[in-house]
Amino acid sequence: MTLIFVSFVLPFFVILLSSLRINVFGFFTLELGELGIFNFPIIWHLTTFFASQFKFFFAIVVVSMIGNEYSNKTIKQNLIDGLSKKEFILSKFYTIIFFSLISTVLIFVISFCIGFYYSSYNEFSIIIQETEFLLAYFIKLIGFFSLCLFFGMLVKRSAFALAFLFILYILEWIFFGLMVWKLDMNTAEKIQNFFPLKSMYKLIDQPFQRIAMTKFPEKANLSYDYGAHGYEMLIVLAWTALFIFLSYRLLKKRDL
Amino acid sequence: MAHKRYKLESILTINNLTKKFGNLTAVKDLSFSIKKGNVYGILGPNGSGKSTTLGVVLNVVNKTSGDFQWFDGKMSTHEALKKVGAIIERPNFYPYMSGYQNLKLVCKIKGVDYSKIEEKLKIVGLLERKHSKFRTFSLGMKQRLAIASALLNDPEILILDEPTNGLDPQGIHQIREIIKQIAAKGTTILLASHLLDEVEKVCTHVVVLRKGKKLYSGRVDEMISSHGFFELKCNKQEALVELLKKHTSFSKIKVENDLIVAFLNEPMRSDDFNKYLFEKGIILTQLVQRKESLEEQFLQLTDNQANQI
Numbered sequence: 001m002t003l004i005f006v007s008f009v010l011p012f013f014v015i016l017l018s019s020l021r022i023n024v025f026g027f028f029t030l031e032l033g034e035l036g037i038f039n040f041p042i043i044w045h046l047t048t049f050f051a052s053q054f055k056f057f058f059a060i061v062v063v064s065m066i067g068n069e070y071s072n073k074t075i076k077q078n079l080i081d082g083l084s085k086k087e088f089i090l091s092k093f094y095t096i097i098f099f100s101l102i103s104t105v106l107i108f109v110i111s112f113c114i115g116f117y118y119s120s121y122n123e124f125s126i127i128i129q130e131t132e133f134l135l136a137y138f139i140k141l142i143g144f145f146s147l148c149l150f151f152g153m154l155v156k157r158s159a160f161a162l163a164f165l166f167i168l169y170i171l172e173w174i175f176f177g178l179m180v181w182k183l184d185m186n187t188a189e190k191i192q193n194f195f196p197l198k199s200m201y202k203l204i205d206q207p208f209q210r211i212a213m214t215k216f217p218e219k220a221n222l223s224y225d226y227g228a229h230g231y232e233m234l235i236v237l238a239w240t241a242l243f244i245f246l247s248y249r250l251l252k253k254r255d256l
Numbered sequence: 257m258a259h260k261r262y263k264l265e266s267i268l269t270i271n272n273l274t275k276k277f278g279n280l281t282a283v284k285d286l287s288f289s290i291k292k293g294n295v296y297g298i299l300g301p302n303g304s305g306k307s308t309t310l311g312v313v314l315n316v317v318n319k320t321s322g323d324f325q326w327f328d329g330k331m332s333t334h335e336a337l338k339k340v341g342a343i344i345e346r347p348n349f350y351p352y353m354s355g356y357q358n359l360k361l362v363c364k365i366k367g368v369d370y371s372k373i374e375e376k377l378k379i380v381g382l383l384e385r386k387h388s389k390f391r392t393f394s395l396g397m398k399q400r401l402a403i404a405s406a407l408l409n410d411p412e413i414l415i416l417d418e419p420t421n422g423l424d425p426q427g428i429h430q431i432r433e434i435i436k437q438i439a440a441k442g443t444t445i446l447l448a449s450h451l452l453d454e455v456e457k458v459c460t461h462v463v464v465l466r467k468g469k470k471l472y473s474g475r476v477d478e479m480i481s482s483h484g485f486f487e488l489k490c491n492k493q494e495a496l497v498e499l500l501k502k503h504t505s506f507s508k509i510k511v512e513n514d515l516i517v518a519f520l521n522e523p524m525r526s527d528d529f530n531k532y533l534f535e536k537g538i539i540l541t542q543l544v545q546r547k548e549s550l551e552e553q554f555l556q557l558t559d560n561q562a563n564q565i
Contacts, residue, residue, distance in 0.1 A: 068350075077348035080314045081365045081405075082338035255277075256316040 038118035041130035042214070045207045045226065047111040048137040051103070052204060055141060058099060059148045063161040066092070066152025076256045089248045092149055100141035108134055136203040136228035143200050143236040146243040153247045172197050199235045203228055265292040266328055267413050267444055268313060273322035275308050275468075282308040284468040285322070290413065290446060295439050297455035297476070298448040299554060300465035306448040307345065309465075310417050314342055327412070338366045341406030342415040346422075347398040351391035355382060355401050358390055359408060366409045376404040380434060396427035403434055413444040420454065432457065452551045466558050483520035486529065489542035490516075496538050515542075 038046075069075040078088060116122065147168075151161040172195045179188035192198050205226045268290040275283040283305040290296055298306045311317030313324050315333045326336030349358040359373045377383045380400035385393070393401065399419065406414055419435070420428040435458055439445055449455055455462060456476065464472040490496050493514065500509050500518050507521040526545040533540060548556070 072351060073346070073348040074350055076316050076344065078365060079316050079334075080337060080342045080344060081362050082334050082336075082340070083365050084332075084334035085315075087334075253318065255311070255318055 038114050040115050040119045040121055040127045042207070042210065043111050043115040043119065044130045044133040045204070045210065047107055047114075048133045049204045049207050051107050052137060052140055055144055058103070058141070058145065059165065060158070060162065061099070062096065062145045062148040063152045064158040065095070066149060067156065067158035067161065070156040073256075079256065085251045086248060089244060089251060092247075093146070093244055096142060096145040096149065100138050100145065103141060104134055104138040107137060132228050133204060136233060139233050139236050139240075140200050140203045143196075143240045143243075146240040146247075147196060147200075150243040150247045150250075153250050169197055193232075194235060196239045199232065199239065203232050203236060266290070266325075267292055268324065268326055268446075269328075270309070270313065270324045271322055273309065273312060273324060274320045275305075275312055275317065276320045282468050283312070286465075286468070286470050287322075288463050288470065288473045290444065292412070292444050293442055294461050295445045295459045296447065297459035297462045298446065298465060299450070299452065299455050299462055301450055301558075303467075304465040305468035306450075306465060307417055308468075310342075310344065310415060310446075310448055314340075314344065314415070316344075339409060339412045340415060341409060341411035341413070342417075343399075343402045343406050343419060344415075344417045347402035349390045349398070349401065349405075352389060354387045354389055355393070356386040358401070359405055362405045362408055368409045372408050372410075373404075376407045379407065379437075380404045381430075396423055396430065399423060399427065399431060400434070403431070407438070411443065413446060414438060415446045415448075417448045418450070419447070420449075420451065452549075452554055456549070456551075464554065464557060471557055483523050484545060484547040485517055485519045486526070487542065487544040487546065488516040488518060488540055489514055490538055490540045492538055496533070499533070499536060499538065 069078075075088065079085065083091075112127075115127070121127075148161065148165065151164045152158065155161050155164060172192070175195070176188060176192045176198075179191055183191075193202050207226070210226050266289055270289065271287050273283055273286045274281065286305070286309060298309065300306050308317060312319045313326075313333075315337060326333060327339070349355075350361075353361075355377070356373060359377070360370060362368075363370055363373065373386075374383065377386050380403050382397060382400055382404060385397065390398070390401070403419070406416075416435070420431050423431065432454070435445065435447070439458055445458070447455060447459060459476055461474065462472070462476045463470060488496065493511075493516065496516060497509060497511060500506050500516070505520055505522050505524050506518045508519040510517040510519075526543060530540065530543055
């Protein structure tokens with residue numbers, strides 16, 4: 001329970017803190033708001049990006065949720081009580097959606113408040129620009145937690161499942177390295193964008209370069225594609241469907 | 257309730273069920289059926305396939321071959337399980353939730369009204385502790401909560417797997433009393449156990465398993481077609497042994513110190529037997545007619561089969 005609390009509160013606390021005026025030992029005052037990064041619509045990009053760095057806490061919640069089902073054998077009891085295996089997986093999936101939704105709504109509320117306070121533009125049409133980052137954030141969380149759910153179901157123990165996440169991360173980079181070596185950089189990057197973890201990361205690109213772009217608009221080599229695109233969401237949704245389906249297959253085949 | 261016992265409605269039918277774990281065959285070609293209103297025991301030593309069989313019909317273990325049907329196959333397994341109450345080995349609940357919350361969850365799964373919770377907690381005597389967290393319960397209380405949970409839906413059949421395992425004598429007594437109460441109400445019960453007196457005390461029918469194979473299934477009292485035996489003591493021991501050996505009703509005579517055990521091969525009443533001996537001039541100082549206990553029958557049955565294999 002505390003973990004759930006931490007995973008909700010921590011990212012928002014950090015974002016809130018960063019929006020405050022920070023006096024660094026009286027030497028100078030650091031106020032991030034002054035940099036214009038809390039302007040609409042860029043704030044949507046920035047907050048969703050930072051908040052998603054904290055998704056690892058949530059991963060622990062999801063993975064231990066499954067781990068506890070196995071270690072307390074409640075999964076067995078629930079099935080004996082008449083829950084079907086499909087209903088079991090779906091109930092966990094709904095929990096994931098619920099977590100992701102709450103997280104997205106909170107991010108929306110906080111970004112909106114900070115943005116409203118700092119932003120130089122408060123027109124409605126500007127505020128609603130780039131809110132697709134919120135959708136991307138939501139899909140990103142669902143995809144990532146589905147992956148956690150699958151690993152949880154696969155290894156039954158939370159610690160090992162987290163280790164698997166880390167291994168997958170390394171594996172993706174090894175494959176990427178191999179492709180760069182065998183093919184060329186461009187193709188390798190294109191294929192890499194289909195990998196599960198990379199495709200989730202790619203949904204919300206890092207915003208630093210974009211902030212730099214707004215500061216130095218004349219430097220054309222800085223420009224990059226930072227948008228949250230529909231096809232990127234589709235890739236993540238496809239992974240989500242696959243992970244949920246695999247979790248179900250796994251449970252169906254397994255003797256508890 | 258007596259009329260219920262004669263309605264031979266089938267609750268569970270198992271046909272040629274086989275379950276393999278790799279090379280190990282845990283259950284081999286097992287068939288039996290469970291009719292409404294009877295109390296069944298599945299008897300067998302540890303590792304004989306009792307829990308595996310129950311696991312298969314309870315949707316947590318996948319069968320290798322064969323099939324089983326709940327309620328004449330009128331519904332899917334998980335739907336059928338909503339009408340079943342089952343406790344497997346150890347009580348499994350969410351430790352951080354209270355007894356009441358855990359039962360609420362079971363109600364949700366089985367589609368039962370929450371009002372049942374108080375009623376069932378009262379039966380198992382946990383009403384005062386209903387808001388305590390599950391992890392603070394003693395093993396006996398956990399097991400009683402499990403029984404309350406299994407009873408929530410007023411099940412058509414109650415399945416219990418080693419319900420008294422690991423409990424202290426007081427706990428064992430409490431659980432048995434609860435089971436007897438439930439059986440008295442006419443609920444069908446399937447009880448798996450390696451404790452013979454437990455099965456003997458509650459069950460009307462028994463399925464005996466050994467190494468995953470069925471040795472016997474049928475009524476407890478017909479498990480071995482035996483007519484029992486006499487335990488005899490008298491002053492003229494040699495004369496009595498002579499007489500018994502000539503008598504056609506006895507198959508085997510055993511002499512243990514001053515006690516003579518005579519096994520019957522046809523029914524005989526003790527008063528007729530006493531009268532017969534008296535006429536022959538033998539006066540008994542002790543006459544006891546007994547049937548083999550389930551334990552003796554069970555050992556005889558498993559031994560016989562072991563010799564055949």
